[in-house]
Amino acid sequence: MASIDRKIQRAAAVKQTKKTRAENNTATKKKVRAAPSPKESDEQLSPAVEARLSEIVARVVSLHRKSTSQIFELGECLAEAKSVQPEKRFGRWLKDNCGYSVRSAWNFISVHERLADHRERHEKHAIPSTALIELAKAEPDQIEDVIKLYDEGKSLKPSEIKALVGGKKDEAEELTDLRQLGGRTGLQKMAAAKLKSSTAEFHRLIAAVLVGLDEAVARHESGKRIVMNALAADVEINARHASDLFKDAVAPLVPVERMPKANLQHEQFGLKTGWGAVQHSLYRLGGVGSWPVRDDMEKWVIEIARPALRFAVHGEPYVVCADAATSPVVEVAKTDSDVTKNEQIAAEKEVKADETIPAISDDQQDATLGSLVAAGKTATEARISQ
Known part of the structure; x- marks a missing residue:
């Protein structure tokens, strides 16, 4: 009986020993994790670097980003601070000394590094920080195109610059030739790639068109007449190309009524919808030869075209104006109808000629x-x- 009790006690002791050992191991691991380890960010900097960083901190704190020049100088200071200390130390240095996040710092550094060649022109036009940050994301040729718009006297919002420059190509994108991918997956990838490029180009074009319309409306609001020749030069080609991209990207192809043998045609969205107004406006703006008389055209630009494009670029609600459904809209709709009828007649003649x-x-x-x-x-x- 005594031997049995000893066995039970021995087993209990072994179990307790294992439990205690496991608890000790857990506590040791926690201490190891919590203990500070040598890090690159803890490396000691030379006195010269420490002194220079102190100078940079003083300069950064004094910059209030009230001018374009200060934005470039801030980016230059942060770029230098990043270059004289270990990379992993930079984030903590920003937090302790400047109050900027790493992401914000990179934005200003990008402005300094990518837009330095055009700094004088940027300062001349007093471009704000948010617009500069968006522009710094663009390709070199896109940057030049946007600056030319400023040189021409145009004023662009950050959202307009973002739409103009679109998205840069991902350098890590696969180099696979999508034309060699078969099956449904290959078709879907080709369609997705086409939609991505078409959408970016579409937004770039309509943003440029909207800049022209905004300037025309601003001129009208100042008591002057809209110069139709100047408006046509600003918007016609871009609107025409944007109209083609819009139809190709989102307008479904449908059979022509009463002409089963004719080619499919793009569907016309209703004029009382936002994207229908966009489709209609781009079509009209891209055909200067069919513009109505000056007064009707001014009214149409102010009440229909500009609100429609602001809907497309900025996402502003499109409200159908009761007075807008007058002569310009009716004339445009009639013109679209006439074009469709002419195409139908031509197709019928071709069918008859073949037979x-x-x-x-x-x-x-x-x-x-x-x-x-x-x-x-x-x-x-x-x-x-x-």
């Missing part, structure tokens, strides 16, 4: 062809003999 029976028989055609060949041969022989 027309020749006016002469096959034997008559062969005889005529033979006589023409013989005549040509005789004329050639005559020239040779001469």
